[in-house]
Amino acid sequence: MNGTLIETRNLVKRYGDKVAVNNISFDVLGGEVFGFLGPNGAGKTTSIKMIVGLLQPTSGSIKVAGYDVQTQSMLAKASTGYVPDTPNLYAKLTGSELLRFVGDLYSMDRGQVAHRIDELLRMFDLSAVGDDTVDSYSHGMQQKASLAAALMHDPKVLILDEPTVGLDPKSARLIKDILRQLADRGAAVMLSTHILEIAERMCDRIGIINKGQLIAVGTMDELRTLDKTGQASLEDIFLSLTGGAEEAEIAEVLK
């Protein structure tokens, strides 16, 4: 493992009286895949948006690749790649134009941009539609284009919000492989997901957030120690930490 590439300290985000993220602190090291889990409305996306610089924290600090996201935002952003939960991309740009645009935003060298576009379109099986506008892409293709855009500048830190939603099994597998390779090359990968099986199999460490608070962080083995049996699956741990009993009651009503 390398040094810390994402560092959050006492992160708080308030919307008026509502506390969306409440004093969370965690680190993500280079070379690891960090899973960020939580029920709907727990504060996952808000936390991620603060880390990538889309939202200003109410208090607390965030460092990405050693740069403070508030005071050294340009350097922090230049080190980060981000894939949002909904792939809102410029619909009237072609796939290759979109990637060229991103390359230019990150001030990449022209030759490097052309080489990288070719490489990424091939990797994501988008070469045949590289000259078609994004609005003609299916949801899965847009998701892949979004990931290609995030990887364009070969970021040290990659942050993904629900990356596998809407992807076919082949594309989902490809993304998992890419994320693993990135981590193996020393990058820090942070992803939020609802699919616990993905988190269990892919992530080196997992953080669980509920009602804006980080309630558990650790490797799978460390999380298992929270359960009395020590044999629990991630699903069991997640449900016991985030209020699974309520869901069980609902299931009982539906019977």
Add this chain to the structure above:
Amino acid sequence: MNTTTQLPSDRLPDTRVLPAVWKLLFMRLRITFNGFRHAKLRRKILMIFVWLMLLGLAVFIASMSWLSLGVMRSPEFVRYVGVDVKPILALIPALTLSILFVGTLLTSFGVLLQALYLSGDMDFLLTTPVPIRAVFIAKLLQAVLPNFALISLFGLPLLFGLGISSSYNFLYYPLVVIVMIVLALAAAGFSSLLVMLVVRVVPPRRAVEILGFIGAIIGISCSQLGNVANSFGKAINISGTRLAGILLISNTPWLPLNWAGQGLVALGEGHWLTSILLLSATLGFAIITFWFALVTAEGWYYSGWAGMQVVSHKKTVRSARPVNVNTSNFSFGLARLLPKPVLAIVQKDFLTLRRDLRNLSQLISPLILGVIYTLSILRSGGQVPAGQGDAPTWFMESFRIVLAYSSVGMSLFVGWMILSRLAGMGFSQEGRNYWMLKVSPIRVGHLLMAKFLVAYLPALGLGFMFLTVISVVQKLSLLAFIYSLIAIIMCLAGMTGILLAFGVVGANFTWDDPRKINAGMLGCLGQILTILCLPISFGLFIAPLGLAQFFNFPMSYGYLIGLIAGSSIAAGFTFIPLQLVRKRTERLDEA
């Protein structure tokens, strides 16, 4: 092994069509009512006011048509004009109903395109135990009702007014309403088939873009028709008698659209046989058309035929021509001067503006207006009026200079119109894609510079084009042309700065339809402010020239003072507002 689960009797679906249609329409009414109930008080008051105004308008049209048609029927009027107006008045129902049919056919096309393909509720409705026919009838009624109400607002009072002034039979009035409803439904039925045929060739979203573009062109052309008619009116001279003759010929019974109108007049006048023949033919034809369209549309939709593109996906969405950054005209000169992110944003904005017809339709208006006004100047010969010759020479000379330059204001006006869209909505046009800029390492200054250039360059290009035309027409000297060009460069920059700053403050990133980009009042405030600032900065450029003439100073003094004063204030308008919104730009799109 197949097993059939028996549904409890209280949960058996109701398969009757009309109750289901009522349920669906009631749901639509409830949505509309909820929209009104949850609207802000200001909006509620405005909506009530608009409804009252429309009601008043209907009463006004009815009474005016009653009065004016009564006058037209009077023997004094007939004696005065020397034409028998009775056959012409009998044309009114045919004309009104033809307009209703064609109007409903055209207007319901867009509504049905949205309702059938883009509203997103069709799949939901078709999976519920509601008869498919009920869904389609509800959709057709939904498409017809607003436009029908609008056309009826003008048509019904007119036809009722005609009936009252002509003392028509009482059966005329209910039949007018029935015929209007049936014709509107037939038109909507036709329209639904047209929509499905179009969607076989063009994807629905693209069809909406094309429709918006055509609508904008027609709208702006119609709004300017009055100016064109005034300019060219003298060339076309049609007398009232000739026009009446043309209208009478068009009321031929060979056109099925005329049957309804002729039948209603016959009914009103008590010609029973003719009226029964014509009205039953109209009603039968319209009902059969509606029924045929309904059944066909259902079949096409349910079988999947209406959703299947005739042309394969690859060919339908034509591959966009790849842009070579190294050779494109725009980047050729600027690439070496501008930072890469700035150039990237400028190129991206120009590409997306050009490719999205909905954006293009907003940008085409200034061009059309500019062309119309330039044509007007060309037709007037572009000469400054010579005056009566009574005024003192110094006054006439000063006035001539100011007037010559003020026509240059046309270039600024055209530039202002395009800036209102490009600068005022420069940030908002990013919409939900703004996150891409927000997560990228772009300096605020660079972002503002890029958005400034995206708005400024087309406005400047257009302003320059119009200035060149006006200069040639008005035979401006080279010095005056160069001076005007500097004034335009500076004044447009000032307006861009102000409008862009207001665009930052009122940025809206949550729109789905580009026509709804400008959601707040700030865009209007920016436009009002620029209307105030433009005369100040342009006035400071030209006033010193008139003053130099007035005080008999050398003209070079006037040019120098104008250049310093005008440029200074324009530079202030350019930089100060943008400086004021720098901090806000950093925090854009942070809820």
